[in-house]
Amino acid sequence: MLGRRLVGVLLTSALSCSIALLTTGPAQADAPTIMVVGDSISQGMEGDYTWRYRLADHFARTGTAVNFVGPWTGTNVLPPDVGSAGPNHSGAYRPGISFDSDHMAQWGWQMHQAREVIAARVNTYKPDYLLVELGFNDLGWGVNSPDGLLNDLEWFVYWAREVKPDIRIAVANVVHRTPLENVPNLPGIISEYNTKLASRAGALSNEFSPLAVVDIDTPFDENRDAYDGLHPGIRGEHVIAKAFADTLSSRLGLGQGYGAIPTSLPAPLTPAAPASISATPVGEKVEVSWSRVFGATAYEYYQRDATAGTAFTKGFFDIGANSWTADLLPAGHKMEFYVRTRRGTDWVSSKSATVSATVKGLPEVQNVRLTSNPSRPYTVTVSWDPVAGADDYSVYSAPGCDILPPDPSQFKLQQWGLGSRTTWTQEYVFDRCVHYKVAASRYGGQSPLPWAAPKISPYINNYSHLLARNRYFDTPAESGDRRANTTTTSGNDRGIVVVRGFIRNTNPFTDMIGDHRGFDANPYASAKIGVAYDTSNGQIGVYVHKSCVIGYSVPAPWEEGCKDARPIAFVPDASVYGDSSTGTANYVSTAWVNGALVITVSAMNSQGSGLGRINAKITLTPSGNTFSAKLVGDKFPAWEVLRYPRTSPATVGQYGAQYVIGTRDQTLLGDLESGESSTCTSRSPEEQAPGPNPAYPMSC
Numbered sequence: 001m002l003g004r005r006l007v008g009v010l011l012t013s014a015l016s017c018s019i020a021l022l023t024t025g026p027a028q029a030d031a032p033t034i035m036v037v038g039d040s041i042s043q044g045m046e047g048d049y050t051w052r053y054r055l056a057d058h059f060a061r062t063g064t065a066v067n068f069v070g071p072w073t074g075t076n077v078l079p080p081d082v083g084s085a086g087p088n089h090s091g092a093y094r095p096g097i098s099f100d101s102d103h104m105a106q107w108g109w110q111m112h113q114a115r116e117v118i119a120a121r122v123n124t125y126k127p128d129y130l131l132v133e134l135g136f137n138d139l140g141w142g143v144n145s146p147d148g149l150l151n152d153l154e155w156f157v158y159w160a161r162e163v164k165p166d167i168r169i170a171v172a173n174v175v176h177r178t179p180l181e182n183v184p185n186l187p188g189i190i191s192e193y194n195t196k197l198a199s200r201a202g203a204l205s206n207e208f209s210p211l212a213v214v215d216i217d218t219p220f221d222e223n224r225d226a227y228d229g230l231h232p233g234i235r236g237e238h239v240i241a242k243a244f245a246d247t248l249s250s251r252l253g254l255g256q257g258y259g260a261i262p263t264s265l266p267a268p269l270t271p272a273a274p275a276s277i278s279a280t281p282v283g284e285k286v287e288v289s290w291s292r293v294f295g296a297t298a299y300e301y302y303q304r305d306a307t308a309g310t311a312f313t314k315g316f317f318d319i320g321a322n323s324w325t326a327d328l329l330p331a332g333h334k335m336e337f338y339v340r341t342r343r344g345t346d347w348v349s350s351k352s353a354t355v356s357a358t359v360k361g362l363p364e365v366q367n368v369r370l371t372s373n374p375s376r377p378y379t380v381t382v383s384w385d386p387v388a389g390a391d392d393y394s395v396y397s398a399p400g401c402d403i404l405p406p407d408p409s410q411f412k413l414q415q416w417g418l419g420s421r422t423t424w425t426q427e428y429v430f431d432r433c434v435h436y437k438v439a440a441s442r443y444g445g446q447s448p449l450p451w452a453a454p455k456i457s458p459y460i461n462n463y464s465h466l467l468a469r470n471r472y473f474d475t476p477a478e479s480g481d482r483r484a485n486t487t488t489t490s491g492n493d494r495g496i497v498v499v500r501g502f503i504r505n506t507n508p509f510t511d512m513i514g515d516h517r518g519f520d521a522n523p524y525a526s527a528k529i530g531v532a533y534d535t536s537n538g539q540i541g542v543y544v545h546k547s548c549v550i551g552y553s554v555p556a557p558w559e560e561g562c563k564d565a566r567p568i569a570f571v572p573d574a575s576v577y578g579d580s581s582t583g584t585a586n587y588v589s590t591a592w593v594n595g596a597l598v599i600t601v602s603a604m605n606s607q608g609s610g611l612g613r614i615n616a617k618i619t620l621t622p623s624g625n626t627f628s629a630k631l632v633g634d635k636f637p638a639w640e641v642l643r644y645p646r647t648s649p650a651t652v653g654q655y656g657a658q659y660v661i662g663t664r665d666q667t668l669l670g671d672l673e674s675g676e677s678s679t680c681t682s683r684s685p686e687e688q689a690p691g692p693n694p695a696y697p698m699s700c
Contacts (some may be wrong), residue, residue: 007423031065032254035104035125037114038133039174041231041240042105046077046091047269047295047343051232054241056099064255070104078186078296081323092294094269110137111152112144119159122167129254130160130167131244133216135174138231139189146193150200161209168252169245172214173197177222178229189328212251216243227268228297228344233471234265242570244599271295271341273349274292279337279357279388282325284389284442286357287333289323293341293349298627300348306356307333307445318342330445331389332361362387365438371458375493376425377459377647382436383423387447390440393418396449401433405453429458432650459647463656468496468523468644472532472541480546484568488590488597490538494625495645497535497661499599499618500527504638504666513543513669514637521642521658521689528614529586529603536646540693542568544586547606550653563606577602579612579673596621612673629661629682631698635671639664660696 036042036052045052052068059066075091087106093099104121111134122130126674135153138144144152153171160167171196176187198213205211216239222229225236232240242258249257274290281287290299298318299342303326317322319339329335336356353636369383382395395418398410415424435453439446477483503514515526532541548562567585571577574587587602596619604616616633618641629641641661648657663683680698687696 003700031067032128033067033069033126034131035070035102035121036126036131036133037070037118037121038103038105038172039137040076040105040107041136042103043072043089043107044091044093044105045231045295046075047094047271048075048232049094049097049234049237049266050075051237051240051244052101052103052105053093053097054237055244056101058245058258059255060099062256065255066100068100068102069127070102071121071125072103072106073101076107077320078292078298079478080292081325082319082321084321086407094266098457104132106136109134110143111135111149111156112138113581114154115152115159116287118156119163122160122163127166128168129248129252130169131172131214132156132169132215133240135193136190139174139193140177140180140183140186141185146189146196149193150196153197154204157204157209157211165208166315167209168254169209170212170214170247170252170458171201171211172216172240172243173199175217175220175222175230177226181352194308210252214243214247214601216240219243221446226344227346231344233268233344233346235261238262238265251568260598267407267517268346269295270347271343271349273352274299274339274343277339277352277355279335280354281357281360284329284360285325285327285329286324286329286337286359287325288337288339288355290339290352292322295343296341297344298342301337302339302351303335303337305330305333306336310391312336312338316668329359330442331442331447334358334447351532352466360446361445362390362442364448364450365393365440368436368438368454370436370454372456372458372649374459374645375649377461378429379427380424380429380434380436380456380458380535381425383440384421384438386420387440389504390442390447391419392416392441393421393424394439394441394446395426396439397423398435398439398453399431399433400435401455401457405451405455408449408451411435411449411453416441424696430460430650431458433457457649457651460656462495462645462648462652464521464523464648464658465495465644465646465656468498468532469534471523472496472498472530472543473534473539476654477543480562482542482544482568482586484542484564484570484588486540486570486590487538488533488540489592491535491622492512493536493646494622494627495535495643496532497537497620497627498530498532498642498644499620499629499639500525500642501529501601501603501614501633501637501639502527503636506666510666510669513548517658518693519638519640519695520665520692521640521660521694523642523644528605529601530617531588531599531601532601533590533620540588540590542586542588544568544603557661566604567606568604574600574602575615575617577613578615579675581613593619614672615677623684626659626686627661628684630696631662631664631678631680633677634665635678636669637672638666641682642689652688658694659686660689660694661686662698663695664693664698664700 072089074089077091123595138149227233238261245258248254271293277290279288302312304312323614338351338354367385371381394416396411400406435455437449505511530543544565546565547697569585574589577587589600600617605611619630620627640663643659664680680700
C-alpha cells in the first residue's frame with residue numbers, strides 16, 4: 001500500500017508539471033492526442049459532417065493543435081444487402097470537407113462492448129484525452145439498466161487508466177430521442193442514468209486522471225437538432241461539438257470555448273432516387289436491387305401484386321441496404337417494385353423507376369382421384385398428389401354428366417384453406433354427376449387449373465330402399481292385405497333383400513287369377529307373398545296380398561270376388577305345412593344355417609283350402625356386397641329375388657338402385673298342387689334392373 005501511495009505522489013508531481021506546461025507554456029512540438037469513443041451519434045452516416053468535424057474545425061479555427069487518433073477514419077455506409085450488414089467505417093463525409101478524422105466510434109456500439117477493448121486501444125493509440133459518447137444503445141435496446149451502464153462506465157475508466165494512468169476523460173451523458181413505441185419508458189430510463197452519472201462523476205475523477213461529464217442532453221433538442229429523432233443534423237453537430245469543446249476548455253484544460261452556434265448553416269443533404277433498379281426471380285422469391293445513393297440512411301420499399309391488381313404498399317420496415325429479397329410472394333403472379341431514398345425522417349426522394357418480375361409458378365396438380373362412399377350419401381372425396389412448394393390447395397367443381405368437362409367458367413370454388421392436406425370430402429352433393437379440379441397455391445398464387453376434370457356420381461339415399469322399407473316395415477298394409485314383422489341376426493349392411501312369389505301374367509288366364517304383371521323390381525309390385533330382410537338391423541318383413549276370384553289388367557284394372565289375405569304366422573319350420581295341411585295361415589320361418597339365411601314359406605290362397613299352397617325354401621348366402629340365392633320350391637308360381645341398397649349412385653333411374661339377384665319363371669297352375677318342385681341357383685354377380693321386365697333367370 002505504501003508503495004502505491006509513493007507512486008501516486010510521483011505521478012501527481014509529474015502530471016502537475018505537465019499540465020502547467022500544456023496550459024500556460026508555449027505550444028508543444030507534439031500536439032495532445034484525442035480519441036473519440038462513441039456510437040452512431042459520433043461515427044455519423046455517409047454524407048454527414050459529424051460533430052467530430054465540427055470539433056476539429058473549432059480547434060483549427062482557434063489555433064489549438066490536436067491530433068485525433070483511433071482505429072477508424074470513416075462514417076457508416078449502407079451495405080449492398082441486409083445479409084452483409086455489420087460494422088462499417090468506410091463511409092465518406094460531406095463532399096468538400098477534409099479533417100483529421102481518426103476515431104473509435106461505431107454504429108450500434110454499447111458501453112458494455114467498449115469496456116472490453118478500451119485497454120487495447122489506449123495501449124495502441126496512446127490518447128491523452130478520451131471523448132466518450134456511449135450509452136444510448138445500452139439503454140435503448142435493453143442491454144443495460146442505468147445502474148448497469150454506470151457500472152460498465154466505471155470498468156471502462158478503470159481499464160483505460162490501467163494502461164495510461166494520466167489519461168483525461170470527457171464522458172457525455174445520453175441524449176433523449178423522439179418517442180419509440182416499443183420502449184415507451186425510455187425517456188425516464190435515460191433521465192435516471194443522466195442523474196446518476198452527474199452524481200457519480202466526482203468519485204470517478206482524480207487528480208492524476210480527471211473526468212468530467214459533458215452535458216450534451218440539455219442543449220440537444222431531438223425535434224430540432226436530429227434528422228431522425230436521434231442522430232444529429234447539421235445544427236445538432238454544432239450542439240454536441242460545443243458541449244465537448246466547452247467542457248474540454250473549462251474542465252480539462254484543452255482549447256477555448258466554442259462560442260455561439262452559427263445561425264447560417266449549410267442545407268441538409270437531399271439524396272436523389274436510385275438511378276437504376278432491377279428485379280430478378282430467384283427460386284420462389286424475387287431479389288430487388290438498386291444503385292447506391294450517396295448519403296442514404298435507408299430506402300423505402302414498395303411492392304404490389306400486378307396480377308391481382310392491388311395498390312402499391314410500403315414495406316413495414318425501411319431497408320438499410322441497397323437490395324431486398326422479397327418473399328412470401330404469390331406463385332405465378334407478376335409483382336412490381338420501386339424504392340425511395342431516405343435521409344433520416346426529414347427527407348424522402350421521389351420514387352425510382354418501377355420494375356417487375358414474375359414469381360415462379362406452381363405446376364398443375366396431378367392425379368386427381370374421386371371416390372364416393374355408399375355409407376356416406378351425398379359426399380365425394382377428392383384426393384390428389386402433393387405439389388412441391390405449395391402451402392395450400394383449392395378445390396373447384398361443376399355439375400354435368402357429359403364425358404367432356406364443363407366450360408371452365410362453370411367451375412366454382414368449393415373449398416380452400418386446406419394447408420398441406422391432399423384429400424378433402426365434400427358433403428351435401430346433390431347433383432347427379434360432378435366434375436372436379438384442384439389447384440395448388442403458394443401465398444395466394446394458384447397453379448393453373450387443368451383442362452381435364454374427372455367426374456363422379458355421389459351416392460344418394462336410395463329411393464327404392466325407402467319404398468321397400470315402407471312396403472315391408474314402416475307403413476300399414478293396404479286394405480285386405482296382411483303385413484307382419486319379426487327379427488333375426490343382422491350383418492353387414494347390404495340393403496334390403498326381397499324374396500317374392502307371384503303369378504306372372506303369361507296368358508289371359510294367369511292374368512285373370514294372378515298379380516297382373518311380369519317381372520318387376522318395383523318394391524310395391526303385387527305378389528302372393530313377399531319376405532324382406534333388412535340386413536342393417538335384422539328385421540324380417542312379410543307381406544301377403546288378398547286373393548280375388550277374377551281380375552284383369554287389360555283393358556283396365558279391375559277385380560271381383562276378393563277376400564282378405566289370411567294371417568301371417570312365424571313358425572320354427574314352415575316346410576311342415578304342405579299342400580295337405582289344414583292350417584289356415586301363411587307360414588314363414590327364418591333360420592341361419594352355416595352362415596346363410598334360410599327363409600321358408602307356405603302361403604295359401606284366401607279363397608279357401610284345396611287350391612294348393614305356395615311352398616318354397618330360399619337360402620341367401622352373403623357374397624361381397626350382395627347375396628347368392630338358392631330356391632327350392634313349387635314350379636308355380638314365379639319367383640324373384642331382389643336387393644335394394646341403402647344408398648345408390650345419383651345416376652340411377654326413377655326408383656334408384658334395384659338389383660336382381662335371380663328370377664325363376666313359373667310353369668302351369670297344376671304344378672302348384674302336384675308337389676312338383678325345382679332347385680334353382682342364382683348367377684353371379686347380381687344385375688341392375690334393366691327396365692320394366694327385369695328377368696335374370698336362375699340356373700335350374
